[in-house]
Amino acid sequence: MTTLASRALSRRSPKAPPLDGVAHPVLQRVLSHRGLVERERDLGLAGLLSWRELKGIDAAAACLADALAAQQRILIVGDYDADGATGVALAVSALREMGAQAVDYLVPDRIKLGYGLSPALAELALSRTPDVVVTVDNGISSVAGVARLREAGVAVVVTDHHLPGDTLPAATAIVNPNQPGDGFASKALAGVGVMFYVLAALRHELQARDYFTQRGLQAPNLAAHLDLVALGTVADLVALDGNNRRLVEQGLLRMRAGCARPGLAALIEVSGRKAAELQASDLGFALGPRINAAGRLDHMDQGIACLLAPSLTQARPLAQGLDQINQQRRAMQTEMQDDAIARVEVEDSDAVALCLHDAGWHEGVVGLIASQVKERFHRPVIAFADAAEGMLKGSGRSISGFHLRDALALLDARHPGLIDKFGGHAMAAGLSIRKADLEVFSQAFVAVCDETIDRALLEAVWLSDGELDAATLSLDTVTALRQAGPWGQGFEDPLFDNVFEVRRQRVVGSGHLKLRLGLPGATQTWDAIAFGVDERVQAQQIRLVYQLDINDYFDPPSVQLIVRGQVA
Structure with a gap:
């Protein structure tokens, strides 16, 4: 009960x-x-921070402008969540409006390839023979993957918002408000927001080159794509600071006015919402989960295809498919969640932090389980699922005031090799470990939390x-x-x-x-x-x-x- x-x-x-x-x-x-x-x-667009404040954005715009002028093949490499999917759809849509004839996208399979531009994903990207690879919502930690692409002569533009590691990838350009030396005032920009700013800089660069006039093209109205920016920003749970609130509000205004792209209009329909009354909470609790479900249980290509659908007729069956996947996700989550909560209530309800694992859990849903258990017991939680070759993949959620990624970095420094790889930010992180090391990791994680958490933070208020x-x-x-x-x-x-x-x-x-x-x-x-x-x-x-x-x-x-x- x-x-x-x-x-x-x-x-x-x-x-x-x-x-x-x-x-x-x-x-x-x-x-x-x-x-x-x-x-x-005032949440008008005039108050948005300038793209000029982002480090590396001039180099990114120049690289993409050169690629468009030469009609080079551009490949967008995204992430398998709603932020990544909306960022990919934004990049593909806007680049096509800017005259790109050969722009495609690639998103890793969560189960087979995992997160980010890994060397394996780089090889898959090379099979598409791109001239330029642009990452969305990933790449800042992909040192080896970027190196492989650069070795093959491919230009790489990294656009990301996650915290960087000690070594940055040797990309052609990096745009990330959280990279060292960046002066952009909003460090909470989502991955889709970073891409929006890169496209704004690109449009400015193309206008300076007289690119649109020479080709008889109309410079795109990027504000028309703010429906995607709003959805990705809210779904990724980044802080709604003043700049993000402007992006979200302007996207919502367009959706309420009936100007949502067909894919979003179809998702609004299938979720039972009314476009004219849409709130940010609807993006977070209705539209976002339906996009995310594709990346969790199937493949994000279906979600991106819905967002890129040119008509409502084509978008509706894709949205209905996403809704069905989301129903499967909800049923699976309920069973896993009930099991996890019952287990904690019996065994670990007083622990300072929780590490959970079950051989029957689905890798794509453990992040949601970690979130729900965290809400119930107000403790940092990492939930693990079995992965291939004796590995576990985990997803963690934290409480306010406790930086989860920093905790994992401290654990990694104290126990080299215990964590295979990790990444994330203050409130959420992903990692992989060997299954045989689960007990050792659990003890080490609880020890780090026990040492660094202010006990006052553990009181749910x-x-x-x-x-x-x-x-x-x-x-x-x-x-x-x-x-x-x-x-x-x-x-x-x-x-x-x-x-x-x-x-x-x-x-x-x-x-x-x-x-x-x-x-x-x-x-x-x-x-x-x-x-x-x-x-x-x-x-x-x-x-x-x-x-x-x-x-x-x-x-x-x-x-x-x-x-x-x-x-x-």
């Missing part, structure tokens, strides 16, 4: 003074809690924006909050708490708790739902933590509370 998550409660404190022109008191409170300042309220009264539990409040988005990683959705009386409750669907709640002493009630909870609340009065939503199933629409948990 699954009950409501229980955590301690902490109220947010204002980080910024009140903003002028914000009339709604709840919105004023929420924005103040997130430290929003006046200059960050709801950060609440405070209580709402009957007057502010309203559609006006929901509308005001929606209009102030996008909300997401690093700019968290508004979260509130109240003591409620449970007037009615029942379990519906595939294990969701439907409630009818009222404030003590008042007659008015509100609908609420706790997703993934299949056990009733026992108390008649309970303090719940919740988000506000709109239930538009009936006419007129009404406020609905999305219950996140109860206060311990």
Whole structure:
């Protein structure tokens, strides 16, 4: 049985003074809690950081401009997640608009080749006889793979956002806001965002060469591709700083206006969303998982094909196929997740960190298991699945304040050779180890965590924006909050708490708790739902933590509370 998550409660404190022109008191409170300042309220494209601030971008633009002018063969090498897929689709679409006649893409099979531009993937790339290889959302750690391509005479442009290792690849150009010496102010740029900036620099370079006029081409409107940038940015869970919020908001505006490309329009349809009401959360919880499912259980080529589909007629069957794969993923995840949580509750619930493995787990889903177990127990988690030749592939998730990749780097330095390879960032990482070394690795990982984690970080706490009264539990409040988005990683959705009386409750669907709640002493009630909870609340009065939503199933629409948990 699954009950409501229980955590301690902490109220947010204002980080910024009140903003002028914000009339709604709840919105004023929420924005103040997130430290929003006046200059960050305008989410227009004019406020985007300049591409000129990215190190290496001039060399990347020059290389690609030379390739277009000479009609060289360009191969885009992407990653098998939504960030990589949207970045590949963006690169292919925009380069074709810029006149590229021979641009193709290649994404590794997660199971067979693993992440990044490995030497094996470099050999596969060479079989396509490219003149230029451009990486998207990978490459910064691909020293050997890049070396193989350069040895074969292929120019390589690395575009990535992951943290680099001690040695950078010997690429023709590297564009990565996190590489040493880069002055770009937004270090949270997603892989698709890096590609967007490279294309902006390329368009400028081509215009300076009078390329478009000489060929009778129209310089592309890159803003038309922001639907892809928005999806990849939200799906990759990068922080929504001011620059990323602009990219996401502008992409959402285009989708709400009915200007989404056919593949995204088909995904919106199949996920049961309404384009005109699309929120950032829909990108993260509805569209992104359907793209990601292809890379987890099948091959990301299907996801990219959907994003590149030229018409809705061609996109719909591809989107339906992605939806079916996602349903398989959800069923598989539920079984694995329940098994993992039950095991931890019996064996390791007090451990400072968790390493989990099961021979029956699917390699493409272990990252989701690590995420769910981390949310449940508020500990760093690495989940492993069996791979070929006696190896295990793991995916880790961390808690706020604990840098997972740095922890793995420390472990690797102390135990050389224990980790075959690893990479990632603060909140997520991937790695591979020998199966025979699992117990040794687990002990070493827990030891590093035990030494470096501040114990205060292990207490799971709801950060609440405070209580709402009957007057502010309203559609006006929901509308005001929606209009102030996008909300997401690093700019968290508004979260509130109240003591409620449970007037009615029942379990519906595939294990969701439907409630009818009222404030003590008042007659008015509100609908609420706790997703993934299949056990009733026992108390008649309970303090719940919740988000506000709109239930538009009936006419007129009404406020609905999305219950996140109860206060311990």
